[in-house]
Amino acid sequence: MTVRVRMAPSPTGNLHVGTARAALFNWLYARHEGGTYIVRIDDTDQERSTKEFEDEILSSFRWLGLDWDEGVEVGGPHGTYRQSDRLDRYRQVAEQLVASGAAYHDVRSTEELESLRARAQQEGKHPGHYIRRPDSVANEPSDEGAIRLSVPQDRPVVFQDLIRGEVSFEPRDVDDFVILRSNGTPTYHLASTVDDVDYAITHVARGEDLLPSTPKHILLTRSLGATEPTYAHLPLLFGTDGKKLSKRHGATALSDYRAMGYLPEAVFNYLAILGWSPDGETTIFTREEAIQAFDLEEVSRNPAAFDPAKLEWMNGEYIRAMDRGQFVDSVKPFVEEAVGRSLEENEWERFEELAGLIQERTKLLPEAGRQAVFLYADIDEYDEESWAKVMTKSGVGDVLDMGIAKLSSLPLWDAASIESVLREIPEELDIGAGKTFQPLRVAVTGSSVSPPLFESMAALGREPTMARLKRAREELG
RNA sequence: GGUCCCGUCGUCCAGGGGUCUAGGACGCCGGCCUUUCAAGCCGGAAACGCCGGUUCGAAUCCGGUCGGGACUGCCA
Structure with missing residues (x-):
C-alpha cells in the first residue's frame, strides 16, 4: 500500500513554526516513502477561518519548498480538499452513526454536562467519566441536540504509535464526545477523521497535543467501518525557556522569518533538526539528504526548544554557501530598502565589488543592506x-x-x-x-x-x- | 484533580547493557589571525533528575519517586 499522508492546517492564523515543522515531517516521510503528500484545509471553525490566512499558510508552505501532490489548489480525486465544502458529508455520516446505534442525539444542557464533569472530578475520575448515553429519554429518536459518539466501554483502545510505541487508553477515560454540533456543523474530530478515511490516509503524523484525542479518532474510524491509520505523535516545540512557544519568544509565524531575511533552505534545515537528525553528527544537510535519511520512527520523543540563535547561525552558513550571483540577487531588495531607493545598473557594480566581503559578514539578508548603504547614501549622521x-x-x-x-x-x-x-x-x-x-x-x-x-x-x-x-x-x- | 506523554551539556541531536574518563552542533569562555566586524583555526567549561532493583557490569533494562508538558469544550 502506498503511503498517503496529509497536513490539515486550520486557516485561523498565520502558519506557526510548529505547524510548519509538522508539515515538514509529513512531507519528508511522503518523499522518503515515495508516497503522496496531501494538503487539506480544516476550516470547520467558520467563525475564525479566513481566506487571507489560508493564502498565507499555503504560500508559506511553498516558500519552504513543501509542495503537495494532492489537495487544495492542486486538485485530486477527492473534491476541493476543503472541509467547508463537505458539510453534508459529515452530517450524513453522523446521522448514519446514529442510525447504527454508534452515536446518539444529546439534548442535555451545558449545566447538566458541567455538573457531570464536576461530579467525576470530585470522585477523582476523568472529567468525561459520566458523559455517557443517558439510559432513558434520550434514546428516543430526535432531531434535537448535538450528536455524540457512544464510546464502547468493553475494552481499552490500544495502538502502536510510530514514535512513542504502544499507547493505551481505558474507555472510562474517554468521554462520549460531540461529533456534530446542535447547529449541524461537524466538530474537528468528525471532519478530520471522516476526511482521513475518505482520502485513504495511511499515516497521521501530528503534534503530541492531539495524543489524548487519538482514541476518539480511532473509535470513530472503526465505527465508520474503516481501519485507523498509523499514528506518529510529534514532540511539541517550545521556547528556549521551556515554555510553550509564543510571541514572547519572538516570531512564531513562518512568514516572519521570511520577512526577516531567512533563507527557506536554512529554515527547512533548522526545522528538520528539531526532533530529528540524520545521524547524530550532521547538522547541515540538503533536502535530498533529509529525504534520503528520514524516518518517522527515528523522530525524538522529547519536546524541542526553538533556538533563534542557532537558526541565525545556520542561516549564515547557507548565505556563505551561496554563489556570488545568487547572493547578489537575493540581497538586492534589502540593499535598496536600506538605501531608500532603487539602484541603477551601474550602481550595482559598486556593490558587486564588495559583495564577497559583505557576504562573509551576513547572517541575515537585511544585514547586507546595512553594510552597503554607505556606497549610495551620504552619511546623515555618524554612528x-x-x-x-x-x-x-x-x-x-x-x-x-x-x-x-x-x-x-x-x-x-x-x-x-x-x-x-x-x-x-x-x-x-x-x-x-x-x-x-x-x-x-x-x-x-x-x-x-x-x-x-x-x-x-x-x-x-x-x-x-x-x-x-x-x-x-x-x-x- | 484525572488521563496520557516526556526526562543525556544552557539549547538541539547522538549513544539503547561493557569500546562512555558520554560524541557532534549552536551558544558561552579563552587564544590565534587581524584595520573594525564577521568568517576561519586552536583550546576550554558544560549533561546521563533522584532512589531502589536486575546484572560480573546500567546513561542504556525494570520499579518507584520527583520534575516538566499536553489534554481535560457543542476550539482545532
Missing part, C-alpha cells in the same frame, strides 16, 4: 557610539590630514594602491594600525563596523571618499 569611541581620541586630525594628502595624489584608485599609501601613516606617525584605520573607516562609512576599509574606499570611488574624509576633518574642528 554615535563609533564617533565617541574613535573620533574623540587625540591625533585623529593628523591621521585624517595625512590620509587626505596621500590619497589625493594617488594615481590609481584601487584597493591595493590605497592600502599601500595608507599603510605609511602608522609608520610615519608611529602609532598602531587600529588608531589610524578606524578614524578613516568612521569618516568614510560612518561607522566603526564596516566591510574592510581599502576595498570599501575603492568601491566607493575617489571623489566621494575624498569628500567624506574632508567633511569628517571639518566636523572634528
Whole structure:
C-alpha cells in the first residue's frame, strides 16, 4: 500500500513554526516513502477561518519548498480538499452513526454536562467519566441536540504509535464526545477523521497535543467501518525557556522569518533538526539528504526548544554557501530598502565589488543592506557610539590630514594602491594600525563596523571618499 | 484533580547493557589571525533528575519517586 499522508492546517492564523515543522515531517516521510503528500484545509471553525490566512499558510508552505501532490489548489480525486465544502458529508455520516446505534442525539444542557464533569472530578475520575448515553429519554429518536459518539466501554483502545510505541487508553477515560454540533456543523474530530478515511490516509503524523484525542479518532474510524491509520505523535516545540512557544519568544509565524531575511533552505534545515537528525553528527544537510535519511520512527520523543540563535547561525552558513550571483540577487531588495531607493545598473557594480566581503559578514539578508548603504547614501549622521569611541581620541586630525594628502595624489584608485599609501601613516606617525584605520573607516562609512576599509574606499570611488574624509576633518574642528 | 506523554551539556541531536574518563552542533569562555566586524583555526567549561532493583557490569533494562508538558469544550 502506498503511503498517503496529509497536513490539515486550520486557516485561523498565520502558519506557526510548529505547524510548519509538522508539515515538514509529513512531507519528508511522503518523499522518503515515495508516497503522496496531501494538503487539506480544516476550516470547520467558520467563525475564525479566513481566506487571507489560508493564502498565507499555503504560500508559506511553498516558500519552504513543501509542495503537495494532492489537495487544495492542486486538485485530486477527492473534491476541493476543503472541509467547508463537505458539510453534508459529515452530517450524513453522523446521522448514519446514529442510525447504527454508534452515536446518539444529546439534548442535555451545558449545566447538566458541567455538573457531570464536576461530579467525576470530585470522585477523582476523568472529567468525561459520566458523559455517557443517558439510559432513558434520550434514546428516543430526535432531531434535537448535538450528536455524540457512544464510546464502547468493553475494552481499552490500544495502538502502536510510530514514535512513542504502544499507547493505551481505558474507555472510562474517554468521554462520549460531540461529533456534530446542535447547529449541524461537524466538530474537528468528525471532519478530520471522516476526511482521513475518505482520502485513504495511511499515516497521521501530528503534534503530541492531539495524543489524548487519538482514541476518539480511532473509535470513530472503526465505527465508520474503516481501519485507523498509523499514528506518529510529534514532540511539541517550545521556547528556549521551556515554555510553550509564543510571541514572547519572538516570531512564531513562518512568514516572519521570511520577512526577516531567512533563507527557506536554512529554515527547512533548522526545522528538520528539531526532533530529528540524520545521524547524530550532521547538522547541515540538503533536502535530498533529509529525504534520503528520514524516518518517522527515528523522530525524538522529547519536546524541542526553538533556538533563534542557532537558526541565525545556520542561516549564515547557507548565505556563505551561496554563489556570488545568487547572493547578489537575493540581497538586492534589502540593499535598496536600506538605501531608500532603487539602484541603477551601474550602481550595482559598486556593490558587486564588495559583495564577497559583505557576504562573509551576513547572517541575515537585511544585514547586507546595512553594510552597503554607505556606497549610495551620504552619511546623515555618524554612528554615535563609533564617533565617541574613535573620533574623540587625540591625533585623529593628523591621521585624517595625512590620509587626505596621500590619497589625493594617488594615481590609481584601487584597493591595493590605497592600502599601500595608507599603510605609511602608522609608520610615519608611529602609532598602531587600529588608531589610524578606524578614524578613516568612521569618516568614510560612518561607522566603526564596516566591510574592510581599502576595498570599501575603492568601491566607493575617489571623489566621494575624498569628500567624506574632508567633511569628517571639518566636523572634528 | 484525572488521563496520557516526556526526562543525556544552557539549547538541539547522538549513544539503547561493557569500546562512555558520554560524541557532534549552536551558544558561552579563552587564544590565534587581524584595520573594525564577521568568517576561519586552536583550546576550554558544560549533561546521563533522584532512589531502589536486575546484572560480573546500567546513561542504556525494570520499579518507584520527583520534575516538566499536553489534554481535560457543542476550539482545532
